[in-house]
Amino acid sequence: MTRMLRGLTASALFALAMPAVAAETPQTPFHCEPGETYYMNVMMSGIEYWKPVFEMFQQAAEQMGCEAKFTGTPEYDVNRQLATFEQVLARDPAGIFLHPMNPDPFIGPIERARKMGVPVVTFAADSPRSDRVSYITSNNTREGRIAADTVAEALDGEGKYAVLENPGQDNHDRRTAAFIERMESEYPDMELVSQAASNQDPSKAYNAVLTIGQSHPDLDAVFMPEATSAIGAAQAAKELGKDIVIMSVDINAKVLDMIKAGEMHAAINPDQGMQGYMGFMLTWLAAHPELIDPMNDYQSKGFNPMRVPYVDNGLSVVTAENADAFYWDKYEAAREGAEQ
Structure with a gap:
């Protein structure tokens, strides 16, 4: 009986001490103050x-x-x-x-x-x-290089391509420069035939690709460093009736729909x-x-x-196979x- 009482007393004392111990535990510094x-x-x-x-x-x-x-x-x-x-x-x-x-x-x-x-x-x-x-x-440079590899692979390393640009936006400029540099250094049979500023405007992209496609009937691919221009570019390629590889960086729901429908080849998407x-x-x-x-x-x-x-x-490289994961x-x- 005495041993049991001692045990109860020890347990009770431990229970009473617990809040004090918890109160003395320092709070992690990884937290915000109210209103931060x-x-x-x-x-x-x-x-x-x-x-x-x-x-x-x-x-x-x-x-x-x-x-x-x-x-x-x-x-x-x-x-x-x-x-x-x-x-x-x-x-x-x-x-x-x-x-x-x-x-x-x-x-x-x-x-x-x-x-x-x-x-x-x-x-x-x-x-x-x-x-x-x-x-x-x-890595914007890596994005441009992987986009170039993807386009070149789709065309077996041979063909003519155009680039739509958004001059002045740092990340877009890096992507575009890396895409062209990769094509020139690794795929000598891929020829750049035109560059045009679409400035993230699908209408400008549409008109640019129509014009380039009419001037270069053997156009095989178009790259752009952002998703909005891809919408206009893909529509123009469709109206030209040509099997043009459309490749962008970034995605949106419309781009994903076009990739799944085969109207765009692929897109690079940052995580x-x-x-x-x-x-x-x-x-x-x-x-x-x-x-x-x-x-x-x-x-x-x-x-x-x-x-x-x-x-x-x-x-990530977004294709028709994995597009559903990106909506x-x-x-x-x-x-x-x-x-x-």
Whole structure:
């Protein structure tokens, strides 16, 4: 009986001590303070590409008790995006996850953000001469090279091709340059016959491909560094009645439908969810540099110790065989069902 009482007494004392022990357990530093908010800022806010990026940016934020907001402008206008960036700065954000439409116009605004103590991480497009802390993207050069390999393989390494461009947007310029360089260096029997600026406008892409196809009846392929132009390019190829290999980077529901229907050959798609999730982590860490003490001269030079020049979020080649895995509405519905 005495032994049982001793056991009960010990158990009771342990139970009483438990809350005190738990209270003394230090809270993980990987959490947000109330109201700590991170913004994702983009150009052309209606583009479907941003949706899975923000979905995972927001999930990472919620997992750490932070708030996440999406901002941007519906117009393809760098000045309007700059205005939305300044509006975000006025809201005292903890950090900004930025897709800059053009690199250099954001140098000054990003510098102002740094002076205000607001770190900026760029994604999918960069402002390399700015004071952004990190840049996350799928490797644009690798995207262009894989797109070239895919087109050349479809044509057995021989044929004539054209390129549609969006001059001035950093990531698109890198993709286009890498595509052409790869063709020239690895596929000498692939001939570039025309380049045209479609500027993410399906109507301009449609007219450009019609014109190029009429001037070059033996046109075999067209590459463009983004998804919107692919819609017009594929329609023009269809009306020309030619079996032209249409290849883009990025996707949307219409592009996926065309790939499945055989109206487009394939598309390169950055792993958007990973871009958003890891993008939030980079932005959050940039806002909490006190957690990082690397063995370098950051203290004497006064730069953010979280500075990571480049992170590759990966990519996928989308074909008719795997296109169903890339529809935003299916992905969104599956995630909503998993959360219920």
